[in-house]
Amino acid sequence: MDDHYSPRPVAGWFKFAAIASVLFMAIGCAGYLASVLTDPSSLPADQRNLMAARPIWMIAAYAIAVWIGLLGSVLLLMRRKAAEPLLLVSLIAAIFTFIPYAVVPAVSDLVTTNDIAVAVVVLAITWTIFWFARHSRQRGWLR
Incomplete structure (x- = not known):
């Protein structure tokens, strides 16, 4: 659809979904802060090894994903x-x-099935939030 269509009334569920989006991204920001502020020596060996294996660009992508997502x-x-x-x-x-879960051997050798499941869920929710924003713009709900 095009931005030139006349706006439709904002759906009653819009505010609830937008607040849920903010909360999801805020949880992501808290997770990011925990991952960069936690003393690795306080973690079990498997988690410590995974933290050490992460390439810097993975950590940077995480920061961009959550902070830009929150904004x-x-x-x-x-x-x-x-x-x-x-x-x-x-x-x-x-x-x-x-x-990196798939292409960086130092990381992929250490991720668990649970890590992969979390990644799939996070990506699905992040896609849904983007789709919601796109849908909202197409309906004329965003100005």
Whole structure:
């Protein structure tokens, strides 16, 4: 659809979904802070080894995914069109966050089935939030 269509009334569930998006991204930010501020020596050996194996670009992608995602979600709640491109950046960065699970042997040798399951769920939710922003823009709900 095009931005030139007349806006439709904002769905009653919009605010609930936007708040859920903000909460999801805020949890991601808390997880990021925990991952970079935790003293590796306080972790079990398997988690310590995984932290040490992460390439710097994986950590940078994680930061971009969650912080830009939080900003995008807040803008979505405020019904701003800028939310959509920011949430696309967040989605792309989230994908890059998990690419090492498959392509960096030092990481892929250490990830568990649970790590992979979490990655799939996070990517699915992040995609859904981006889709929601796109849908909202197409409906004329964002200004």
